[in-house]
Amino acid sequence: MTDIPALVLGGTGYVAGELLRLLAAHPDLQLxxxxxxxQAGTPVATVFPHLQHSVGKLRFSDREALxxxxxxxxxALFSAAPHGASAALVARFIEQAEQTNTALTVVDVSADFRYPSAAAYSAVYGTEHGAPQLLNDFASALPEHLATTDRAHIGHPGCFATALLxxxxxxxxxQLVSGDLYASGITGSTGSGRTPVAGTHHPQRHSNLYAYKPLAHRHAPEVTGICAALTGHRPVLHFVPHSGPFARGIHMTMQGRLHAPQTSDELLGRLQSFYEGCEFVSVREGTPRIKDVVxxxxxxxxxxxDADSFTVMVVIDNLLKGAAGGAVQWMNRQLGLAETAGLETPALPWT
Structure with a gap:
């Protein structure tokens, strides 16, 4: 057991709550x-009552205390701070780590370190980047898609971006695709964050399904940029996200034309070979279901x-594989721990 101390920034949201839950049971990382x-001074269990038996008397701290x-x-440092605020906050901790000779490894689950340049970030989010001097120190990809990196830190892709990627x-x-990619994704209400808004209000969300930001979601350029960085080709992606009547999970359907006709079994075989050895990815016959991974x-x-067209379906938990779980998976790898450490809990299919 290694017991590497771990800190969490932006600690009151849903993703932070899942990070705390994972870290409380992690064999090598100590919260x-x-x-x-x-919320400085408030017991963590007051905000997250389900963690009362895991975090003990731990209290939230302010920035200076951390x-x-x-x-x-x-x-280890995880940042679940909001987009636009995380970069400057992370920069301050990296600066302090350098001054104190602390070997700090950062995984950021905000959008602030998912783009290769400040200009690319600003084009999507409409604001200046909070720490452009650090962008070259961060890699952004799913761990299944980037075997090794010489970057010190990680910017984890977004939840929809994870399913799309x-x-x-x-x-x-x-090189299986001829032409553009078309995707339709459905996410649970936790994807909108903890602060109540109209889109997460129960009477509006319950028994309802609707699209939002069709062909204009900010995860689309994130996905095509990561594809370009890792494959040398930037696909054209047409993405329509939807809000679903459930709390957590993402179901993504991607369609397009094949470069050459092949059977369903042949395409499944190509995908199975691609993800061979990836502990958290299962390519299987039939249609995947959210409840099998939530x-x-x-x-x-x-x-x-169907002849020269294809459909690929992906299901993940938006808060785990799409955020906190993927972040812990990356941290495990960056620290030389077992990649699956603290992450092998099975799904909760009857929630």
Whole structure:
């Protein structure tokens, strides 16, 4: 057991709550501190009652208290701070780590380190980047798609981006596609965050299904940029996201034309070979279902063809494989731990 201290920034949201849950049971990472300036001094279990038996008397700390914990040890830092705020916050912790000779490894689950340049980030989010000097220190990809990296830190792709990349990247890298990619995704209400808004209000969301930001979702350029960086080809992606009547999970359907006709079994075989050795990805016959992965870090993929057209279906838990679980998976790898450490809990199919 290694017991590397781990800190979490932006500690009161849904993704942060899942990070805390995973870290509380992790065999090698020890939850040492959680930052929330607005909740400083409040017991973590007050905000997350389901963690009361896991986090004990741990309380939220302000930024200065967490900075003082950087004292020359090897440490892990997860940032679940909001887009636009995370970059400057992470920069301050990296600066403090350098001053205290702390070997700090960062995994950021905001959008702030998913783009290769400040201009690319600003084009999507409409604001200046908070720490452009750090962009070259971060890699952004799914761990299944980037075997090794010499970058010190990781910017984890978004939840929709994770589901999209699970289909788009192998299709692009294996040169299976002729023409554009078309995708339709459905996400649960937790994807909108913890702060109540009209789109997460129960009477509006329950027994309802609707599209939002069709062909204009900000995860689309993120996906095509990562595909371009890892495959040398930038696909054209037409993506329509939907809000679904459930709390967590993403179901993604991607369609397009094949470069050459092949059977469903042949396409499944190509995808199975691509993901061979990936512990958290299962390419299987039939149509994947959200309830088979919710509450877990697993991803299920199905595929069918009809002459020269294809459909690839992906299901993940948006808060885990699409955020907190993927972040822990990356941290495990960056620290030389078993990639599956703390992440092998099975799904909760009857929730």
């Amino acid at each position: 040492a501190g959680v930052m929330s300036d607005s 900075l003082s914990m950087l004292n020359g040890e090897r440490m 699970m289909a788009a990247l192998p299709l692009t890298k294996l 509450g877990s870090n697993y991803c299920h993929i199905g595929a069918v063809t």
